[in-house]
Amino acid sequence: MLSFFGVGEIYRNGYRVEHVVKFFDGELAVARKDDQRYYLQSAMLQKQAPSRAIQQYRTLHHPLVLPYEEVYTEERSIVFIRPYEAIHPLREVISSREVDEDQVVEWGRQLLSLEIELKSKPMPMYLLLDPRNIGLNDQDELRVLFCGLEQITAQSRTLDWGSFFFSLLSGQYLEEPLEKMPADFPCSKPMSKLIQRSLKKQSPESVLSQIDAYKKKQKQGGGFFDFLFGSTKEETKPRPKKVEEQAAKEQPVPKQQKDEEPFSVTETPVAPVDNKEQQQNYDRLEEERLEQLRLEFERRQEELLRKQREELERKQQELLEKQRKEFEQKERELLAKQKEEFKQRITEPEEQESWEREQEEKERLEQEKKEQERLEQERIEQERLEQERKEQERLEEEKRKREEAERARQEEERRAWEQRERERIEKEQEDRVQAELEKLKQERLEWEKKRQELERKEEELKERLQKEFEELAQKLLKKQEEEFQRRQEEMLKAQRELLESKTKERLEKQREELEQTSKRYLITPQHTKPRASLFDLLPKDHQLKGKPQSEAEPTPPAEEQPKPVDPQPPIAESKQEKEKQGTEEKASLRQEKLERESQEQDQLALQFEEYMKQMMGDES
Secondary structure, X not given: OOOXXXXXXXXXXXXXXXXXXXXXXXXXXXXXXXXXXXXXXXXXXXXXXXXXXXXXXXXXXXXXXXXOOXXXXXXXXXXXXXXXXXXXXXXXXXXXXXXXHHHHHHHHHHHHHHHHHHHOOOOOEEEOOOOOOEEEOOOOOEEEOXXXXXXXXXXXXXXXXXXXXXXXXXXXXXXXXXXXXXXXXXXXXXXXXXXXXHOOOOOHHHHHHHHHHHHHHHHHHHHHHHHHHOOOOOOOOEOOHHHHHHHHHHOOOOOOXXXXXXXXXXXXXXXXXXXHHHHHHHHHHHHHHHHHHHHHHXXXXXXXXXXXXXXXXXXXXHHHHHHHHHHHXXXXXXXXXXXXXXXXXXXXXXXXXXXXXXXXHHHHHHHHHHHHHHHHHHHHHHHHHHHHHHHHHHHHHHHHHHHHHHXXXXXXXXXXXXXXXXXXXXXXXXHHHHHHXXXXXXXXXXXXXXXXXXHHHHHHHHHHHHHHHHHHHHHHHHHHHHHHHHHHHHHHHHHHHXXXXXXXXXXXXXXXXXXXXXXXXXXXXXXXXXXXXXHHHOXXXXXXXXXXXXXXXXXXXXXXXXXXXXXXXXHHHHHHHHHHHHHHHHHHHHHHHHHHHHHHHHHHHHHHHHHHHHHHHHHO
16 A cells, blocks of 8 residues: 655645554544645545546535545545544544443434434545544543545445444444344343444444334333432443453454554545636535535425325314214214104104104205215315325426426536546646656757767867877877888898899909900909909999988099000000900890899889888788
């Protein structure tokens, strides 16, 4: 069960809850607001309570019922706000002391009058007969906590009137009604009959008639029994300890202090009339209720007058009939007496016959007169009956019209209530849809904000990674470039050394060949040319490119260049020419070989550059 009240919490308009107990199918709490204490009661509903039921609770005023200050509807429950009054439940009262029969009967009479008034409401109500629902205040006056609405509140009746009386007298708490009163139960005979005849009865009128019969018997036989056994109205005695312990053991809710005992009956509060439209509806419902009460009063008054009139006419008719019969009886007796006296005075037969004829004529006339009176009386009776019939038809027609008008009014009120309920439900649904849409909008905005934040973070991360990648790429490229420069320098150096060594070998070989040739042609050393080097064989641009700028030797000026060698003497011209021709041939051969080797080196350099480009492309 859903709990509406929690100790220390604030309910609705500032009601701070101080104490809470379970009460039937709801809860009962004691709360404080503005230095005043209140009862907060909650009760389950079978269906939603209409507005006129709420107004009926708010306008319910009875000495036994705590007034309803505010009424609120919750989900499948109703909550009442009522002023606080210290109440001792009858369950505690009967467990602590004995209660005499007259006190029980007096309490029953008060509660029966309350239930009769509850049943006469436009929306019938009922009284929950339970010692936990009814209690006594500090002045020993009855107070009722819960009054339910037929077919609206979910709490069902627990006990009938006979079981309720038995529970109060015996001090035992009953959860189910009795089938039959125990034979050894100590009580007076009239009280035993009252309890037995009240078992399984829910009609308050029949139980009230049994109480009247009980009081009548008590008045008739009270003197003699009081003389024999003493007065039954003694002071209440403390209940025996055994009974008290049994009642305390059966009690499910622990006993609270006087100022904290909330007698909880769960009834759901409904919002007070706080605007003009609700006030108008309330005034209209109140006028309709008053009009209905007035019509009911008039109907009952008419029925009472009609019954009294019929009873009076019946008694008058009986009295007239009795008087007529008595008069006829006396008249017959007087005539018979006069006849006998006259017979005694008449002696002659002729006079006697004449007197008899006269008497017969008188009797005939008297009979005709009586017949006419009877016919006249029957005619009057028929006219009276016809008037009564017409009056009855008129009253029935008026009653039928009133009932039709009442049904039409109730139907119109029901349609208006259904329309208001539909509008309220539609408004609630619209508000719920708007709230859902607003919630979805908020969620979408939050999601969009989160998405933008994620995108921003992703962009920042991407930029940071891109920057780091570029830095790493630059570092890697720089490292690769340095490595490439180093490898290229090493390779060039190795190629240059290899080329110099090969060139040196070839030059050494050519020098040896030239020496052999010079020996063959008798070339003197002073006519030999200076020893050539690798750079002398290369073109000038290759020589400059192969040597660093700092190592390149400056070209000597013209005056410092060596002077040409003097030609050979004329004696050896032929040899010189041959030698010159051989030298030119060898020089041309060497030049061709050097050019071929230079082309091979250029081709090798191009292949090396293409290879390095491919390596750089694979690494990138």
